[in-house]
Amino acid sequence: MSTTETLIAPAGSWQLDPVHSQVGFEVAYLSGTFKGQFREFDGRLVVDGNEATLEGTVKVASVDVKDENLAAHLQSPDFFDAEQHPELRFTATQISLDGENVNVRGELTIKGVTRPTEVTGTVAAPLTDAYGRERVGLRLTTTVDRTAFGVSWNIPLPSGEPSLADDVSINAELFFIKA
Amino acid sequence: MRVLAIPGSLRNDSYNAKLLYNSVELFPDDAVLDLWGGLKDVPPYDEDDDGGDAPAAVAELRDAIARADAVLIATPEYNHSIPGQLKNAFDWVSRPIATNPMRNKPVAVIGASTSSFGGVWAQAELRKVLGALGARVLDVELAVPHAHERFDQFGRLTDQNFTEQLAAVVDSIVLAVAERTARLELTA
Numbered sequence: 095m096s097t098t099e100t101l102i103a104p105a106g107s108w109q110l111d112p113v114h115s116q117v118g119f120e121v122a123y124l125s126g127t128f129k130g131q132f133r134e135f136d137g138r139l140v141v142d143g144n145e146a147t148l149e150g151t152v153k154v155a156s157v158d159v160k161d162e163n164l165a166a167h168l169q170s171p172d173f174f175d176a177e178q179h180p181e182l183r184f185t186a187t188q189i190s191l192d193g194e195n196v197n198v199r200g201e202l203t204i205k206g207v208t209r210p211t212e213v214t215g216t217v218a219a220p221l222t223d224a225y226g227r228e229r230v231g232l233r234l235t236t237t238v239d240r241t242a243f244g245v246s247w248n249i250p251l252p253s254g255e256p257s258l259a260d261d262v263s264i265n266a267e268l269f270f271i272k273a
Numbered sequence: 274m275r276v277l278a279i280p281g282s283l284r285n286d287s288y289n290a291k292l293l294y295n296s297v298e299l300f301p302d303d304a305v306l307d308l309w310g311g312l313k314d315v316p317p318y319d320e321d322d323d324g325g326d327a328p329a330a331v332a333e334l335r336d337a338i339a340r341a342d343a344v345l346i347a348t349p350e351y352n353h354s355i356p357g358q359l360k361n362a363f364d365w366v367s368r369p370i371a372t373n374p375m376r377n378k379p380v381a382v383i384g385a386s387t388s389s390f391g392g393v394w395a396q397a398e399l400r401k402v403l404g405a406l407g408a409r410v411l412d413v414e415l416a417v418p419h420a421h422e423r424f425d426q427f428g429r430l431t432d433q434n435f436t437e438q439l440a441a442v443v444d445s446i447v448l449a450v451a452e453r454t455a456r457l458e459l460t461a
Contacts, residue, residue: 162371163369163370163371165371166370166371166372166376166407167370167405167407169407170376170377170404170407170408171377171404171407171408171409171410172404172405172407177377177409177453177456177457178456180460247404
């Protein structure tokens with residue numbers, strides 16, 4: 095029988111380890127899947143009693159792709175509009191746990207638009223590292239329709255089909271260290 | 274506030290230049306409108322020439338854009354698209370793409386045409402080009418059809434409806450500049 099009373103991590107405040115964590119995205123483009131990631135992000139997990147809160151922010155200007163012109167396009171008003179909306183944000187409103195499986199309901203904000211979003215994944219059991227620090231890991235993923243957030247750029251192929259898919263997977267490998 | 278106005282036509286009696294002249298009195302008193310008349314002097318884009326010192330007309334356009342808080346472009350429609358010389362000018366402006374002066378710049382596209390559609394296809398294509406440069410393309414539209422019947426002997430618009438639409442475009446530019454200025458001051 096599953097339980098939702100088990101906490102996602104031991105009580106306390108957990109800060110994101112930015113060196114080992116990763117936040118990336120994948121989207122179908124032309125004949126394959128285009129992948130990129132963000133270099134700068136932050137996150138916090140707080141477990142207090144029976145409540146757990148998770149929130150994170152990502153700096154749009156830190157988008158990491160192989161071509162500087164593409165990076166500039168992604169930051170332009172055609173895509174994320176970094177000048178007007180410098181951060182992506184996720185705030186969890188409900189976290190439930192079933193064994194190692196995690197279900198997080200919250201609000202995702204992209205380009206100034208906030209929408210309810212469900213994120214799923216797994217949690218790794220907490221451990222103590224070689225330096226005596228307590229750690230817990232979360233692997234999370236969600237798929238969103240970018241056009242619902244106003245990220246609507248596209249260009250048609252000669253066939254008339256769009257070259258860029260609307261659905262984008264956002265994937266996060268999060269290492270937390272107890273504060 | 275400084276606005277760079279660019280007519281996309283080269284001829285002396287251009288309807289699109291007249292449209293831009295009509296916008297002057299609609300801006301706030303403290304706004305400065307620079308009407309750029311160097312389009313004809315821009316040479317064809319050749320990457321072999323795009324290194325070191327840019328051609329004079331290109332350098333002038335890049336500087337004028339960089340100094341402006343917003344850009345207002347009035348484009349004719351040639352063969353259902355943008356005039357080649359106007360596209361060519363923005364091909365120069367766009368290099369290097371990641372740092373070109375149109376990036377994040379508020380820009381409005383309007384136009385006049387002797388056709389029944391007022392140059393809407395050229396305007397749509399120019400907005401696409403400006404989006405590719407990373408400009409902040411304002412969601413405004415003004416298409417003046419049958420342009421040969423819309424201006425009096427002094428170059429003034431004769432239809433109050435178009436004057437009001439032009440005023441709405443100007444208001445959008447003023448608002449976009451104010452919002453961007455406030456946003457940049459906050460993050461400075």
